[in-house]
Amino acid sequence: MRRLKLLKAEQMKEIDQRASQEYLIPSIVLMENAGLQALDTIMDILDELSGKRVVILAGRGNNGGDGLVIARHLINAGAQVDVFLLGEAQDLTPDAAINYHILKKMNGNINPLLGKNDLDHLLAKLLLADIIVDAIYGIGFKGSLNPFETQVAKLVNLSQAQVLAIDIPSGVEADSGSVHGEAIRADYTVTFAAPKLGMIMEPGRDYIGILSVVDISIPQVLLADEKYNIHLLTASMLKGYFKPRRRETHKGSYGHVLVMGGSMGMSGAPLMSSWAAMRSGAGLVTAAVPECILAKIDAAIPELMSRGLPYTDKGAIATAALPIITELLRSATVACIGPGMSSYDEGRSVVAAVLKKAELPLLVDADGLNALNGNTGIFKERSYPTVITPHPGEMARLLGLSVPEIQSNRLEISRQSAAEWGVTVVLKGNQTVVASPSGQLYVNPVGNPGMATAGSGDVLSGIITGLMAQGMNADQAAWVGVYLHGRAGDEAVLQTGERALIATDIINALPLVLRQEEN
Numbered sequence: 001m002r003r004l005k006l007l008k009a010e011q012m013k014e015i016d017q018r019a020s021q022e023y024l025i026p027s028i029v030l031m032e033n034a035g036l037q038a039l040d041t042i043m044d045i046l047d048e049l050s051g052k053r054v055v056i057l058a059g060r061g062n063n064g065g066d067g068l069v070i071a072r073h074l075i076n077a078g079a080q081v082d083v084f085l086l087g088e089a090q091d092l093t094p095d096a097a098i099n100y101h102i103l104k105k106m107n108g109n110i111n112p113l114l115g116k117n118d119l120d121h122l123l124a125k126l127l128l129a130d131i132i133v134d135a136i137y138g139i140g141f142k143g144s145l146n147p148f149e150t151q152v153a154k155l156v157n158l159s160q161a162q163v164l165a166i167d168i169p170s171g172v173e174a175d176s177g178s179v180h181g182e183a184i185r186a187d188y189t190v191t192f193a194a195p196k197l198g199m200i201m202e203p204g205r206d207y208i209g210i211l212s213v214v215d216i217s218i219p220q221v222l223l224a225d226e227k228y229n230i231h232l233l234t235a236s237m238l239k240g241y242f243k244p245r246r247r248e249t250h251k252g253s254y255g256h257v258l259v260m261g262g263s264m265g266m267s268g269a270p271l272m273s274s275w276a277a278m279r280s281g282a283g284l285v286t287a288a289v290p291e292c293i294l295a296k297i298d299a300a301i302p303e304l305m306s307r308g309l310p311y312t313d314k315g316a317i318a319t320a321a322l323p324i325i326t327e328l329l330r331s332a333t334v335a336c337i338g339p340g341m342s343s344y345d346e347g348r349s350v351v352a353a354v355l356k357k358a359e360l361p362l363l364v365d366a367d368g369l370n371a372l373n374g375n376t377g378i379f380k381e382r383s384y385p386t387v388i389t390p391h392p393g394e395m396a397r398l399l400g401l402s403v404p405e406i407q408s409n410r411l412e413i414s415r416q417s418a419a420e421w422g423v424t425v426v427l428k429g430n431q432t433v434v435a436s437p438s439g440q441l442y443v444n445p446v447g448n449p450g451m452a453t454a455g456s457g458d459v460l461s462g463i464i465t466g467l468m469a470q471g472m473n474a475d476q477a478a479w480v481g482v483y484l485h486g487r488a489g490d491e492a493v494l495q496t497g498e499r500a501l502i503a504t505d506i507i508n509a510l511p512l513v514l515r516q517e518e519n
């Protein structure tokens, strides 16, 4: 299984250094590999290198050094190469300087690109170029391009030629994806060893184009170090998580999900959660809802079991339901509380009691979470796994922060909360984050804005509990579930478009997505 880590610039630099110092791979070899791998990408884009016109924009740092390596190999392959150097030769980093001198010896075309007077020459070459290679800045870049570099970037962005960014488009910050002013808009980006965090953040991700991640001979053990803790969810990560079903098994082998929630006017939420749990492969699912909405649940899905609970005058689960809930918990493998529960005072006691009584993995969602505002200490009292699935508003209320505060720091807030509360945190939204109590973070790149619709979260909680029922641990079920949910949304949107997509479309797409992804 190949895992993609998302690295920060400092982490990548540390790994490069460790490769050189601990594993004795000279940094100039890493640069050579980077250039050769980029050459492969250029070959893929252009099919044929001989006779092709290539403009390479090289900066003073090691990113520029990569550009100089590429120039050399392109010349050997018969391309017409023009390098434009944005800096003085004496300011190049040591490895870039070596490659500069090699290229000089080979009589490579190295043009200065230092001021306005050089722009006409650049423009003339850009107009004829088949491909432009952006090696101005890599992961060392922070802040904004200076006015002259901004002009260069504008010319590149206006050009008709394909643009390949080396490591990251110049002007995009590797850690945050921030762009202050102008940045190169690449059609392709070839990045080294691992994708960088800023490549999946807005607006950076819009500048990347088609991303390829290539090996430059960094030893895999270095990347595997647990301290590099941000994982990008991909299909290949699911390999091995779905075992084929053995023939002699029965429904009891695939677990029993208990969904507690619903209230008058909100019977659909526990229903969708239960339905999604069934579609994810749970052997049995019981929906425990206020007696007053039981008929709706029973009429909806024949495969579902149900149980009516005592209810408040507003039609929500009453504390008088706790003895029945306790009994139901005994025969469940995993439980979920919250979908459609509504917010009411008595609900706080119900949820608190369930957290204490549920001696099994428990997912808390929606109003189940709202019922814990000011009472997050209760998570620590549990000795069984807990998953919480807040959207940013629910997370803000749990932490007493504002939604913008949550959104501006999603990864770190998720990581800290998971560690402090000892729960698996699924912070929903564009690029849902999963944080394990042990400090690992998973970022989900799939899904679409059509999924911002009522019930989408209930479907997610159903998928996650359905996976837990079949034996996945809380962390695995959370990130696998988030990924499948996004994929199902992406399948559904092909039929419905974003505007018309509704939550049950996501459930209906689950069979196809499971068939594609389980292996």
Ligand SMILES: NC(=O)C1=CN([C@@H]2O[C@H](COP(=O)(O)OP(=O)(O)OC[C@H]3O[C@@H](n4cnc5c(N)ncnc54)[C@H](O)[C@@H]3O)[C@@H](O)[C@H]2O)[C@@H](O)CC1
Pocket (backbone or CB within 6 Å): 013, 016, 017, 027, 030, 031, 032, 034, 059, 060, 061, 062, 063, 064, 065, 066, 093, 136, 137, 138, 139, 140, 141, 142, 143, 144, 145, 146, 166, 167, 168, 192, 216
């Ligand atoms: N051993 C290594 O470290 C390897 C590095 N590689 C390449 O080297 C790149 C990183 O190289 P560098 O660390 O030299 O950095 P860059 O080449 O990305 O940037 C050059 C320099 O620009 C400066 N800078 C940052 N922000 C600026 C701003 N707003 N305006 C002006 N200057 C600014 C920085 O001080 C930085 O050192 C990677 O992206 C990758 O392309 C590859 O060759 C593989 C091996």
Ligand SMILES: [K+]
Pocket (backbone or CB within 6 Å): 063, 134, 135, 136, 137, 138, 165, 166, 167, 168, 169, 170
């Ligand atoms: K670049």
